[in-house]
Amino acid sequence: MNDQLKKSALDYHEFPSPGKLGIAITKPFETAAQLSLAYTPGVAEPVREIQADPENAYRYTAKGNLVAVISNGTAVLGLGDCGALAGKPVMEGKAVLFKKFADIDVFDIEVDAKEPKDFIDTVARIAPTFGGINLEDIAAPSCFEIEEKLIERCDIPVFHDDQHGTAIVLCAGLLNALELVGKKIEDARIVCLGAGAAGIASMRLAVDLGARRENMLLVDRKGVIHRDREDFSSLNKEKLEFASAAAAERRSLAGALAGADVFIGVSGPGLMKPEWLMLMAEKPVIFALSNPDPEIRPEDALAVRKDLIMATGRSDYPNQVNNVLCFPFLFRGALDVRARYINAAMKTAAVRAIAALAREPVPQEVLAAYGQKSLSFGPDYIIPKPLDPRLRDRVAPAVARAAVSSGAARLPYPAHYPA
Template structure:
């Protein structure tokens, strides 16, 4: 980042008031009568109602529209283990996106606990405050243990966005790219470079959508993960889940021979342009490392004219951006008071995003992005973050899936689009 851009970013966060968030009062507090209702003695009435029925907290407090964005700062963006306090600007930023795109209130919480059990215990104890929990920037493999434990201990949705948000948006883009390339996910050979939170979740979701396990190749820093590796016994269980049988193809280049899809969630420059020639006809390349992808689009296009390309950046077509998912997934989950985020809710979000990219693009979105036209095709396989239809489209699909999968405590909201006979 240039010196001027660095200063602009610092000024944005510091001026005229530090931080990106504030607290607003939602009820009148203009005189003695209001004060007596807001606090003592009037506040005793909802206290007694909630004591008698904990579900009443959704009626009388902010719980129904409040999400905790929680991190321990062990994997902050691409910056690594920065610590809990240094993660706060990112968590505040996440809160801004929740509010901007889905009108969800957020408390950002930074927990100084690198050890998983201490983190789990802390979050579980504060969970009653919230309607949902968004875990963020927690290093693998601890993130898997943390999320699994909190899902079991909490009666509200717990969602690690670095895993599932990335996977959901990537999967929606992948389904559309495969269709455009005349391929099926059931037949596609998929190579994923990066075996952390996003990589593992993406491979798991690909299987849920029909990919065959024998067609998946997972690559970490030491190469292809296979059962014959010298360090196989020491790998975490998430990596072993995707280990192939012993193979002579032990490098990323070896795995790419005959592949249809490359998914990069690893680091800059790890895909060499010449390796693209090893892939099948009409390949799909998702280089999602940010800010520098595994391969730059111009380098890829110079080698393969028949590919479809996506990155995590906004200055290239087909940005795979988690903001397409998490605000709207939580919106749908909160609106039906879901107990958890189910497999069906994730798949519903995938299919809603994929379907929206095929719809005619509204004029207001074209104006927002300064484009004259935009339609489904190789350079538009996923909606853009400022698409005004995202909230209704994704949230309603998630809410419907929550109801049908039995995760919802409330019926499908009447203000949502009609989705047939939902009970």
């Protein structure tokens, strides 16, 4: 980041007041009578109602539209273990996105607890405050245990966005890219470089969408995860889900890419060599999502293969895989039917809604926001733009409908949603 951009970023966060969030009062509070309603003695009445039936908290408090964005700061952006407090600007930023795109209120909470049990206990104890919990910037493999245990202990949606948000947007783009190149996900040979939160979640979701495990190779720092590795017995259970019986010649990244249809990179910059693209099948799909520097830059990839479709995590290239396409609207749908959890049906519904939107004509306001004269479904437009206002109207209802039909919802499909 150059000096001017650095100064602009710091000034943005400092002035005219520190931070990016505030709290607004939502009820009249001008008279003595209103004071007595907002606090004592009037506040005793909703207390009694909630004590009699905890579900009344959704009637008399902000719980139903309040999400906690919670982190321990162990995997902040691409900066690593920065600590809980240093992660606060990111959590505030996430809160801004929730409010801007889906009108969801957020408390950002930074928990100084690196041990999973301590973190889990803290979050579980404060969970009654909220209608949902968005976990953020928590390092793997602890993030898997943390999310799993919190889902068990809480009766509200718990969602680790670094896992599932990335997976949902990636898979939406993947479905569209494969359609454009005339391939089916159940036939596609997929190589994923990166076996952390995003990599594991993306592979799992791809399976839910029809991909076959026998066609998938997961690669970490030591190569393809296979059953004959010396460290096999020490691998975490998430990696073991995708352990393959790959032959010796396919256990390196280059070997894995031979004949592959899809490369997913959620690892680090520059790890995909341009010449390895020539090993892949015709019309390969490349998701190089390391940010800000991808596994391979689009210009370098296109210099080698003209027949590929490519996505990155960057806004200055086509096909940006950006979690904001997903998480505000997924939570909007989940909150509006008072879901108990977010399940596979809700995630795949979000995938298909996002994918379908990219096939519709793009409104003029979106073109203007991105300085484009035209955008249409094709190799350079396989996923919608983050500022597309139609996302809320497509994704939230799809998630709500899936929550109701799968039994995750406490409320029926909202009457104000499209039929």
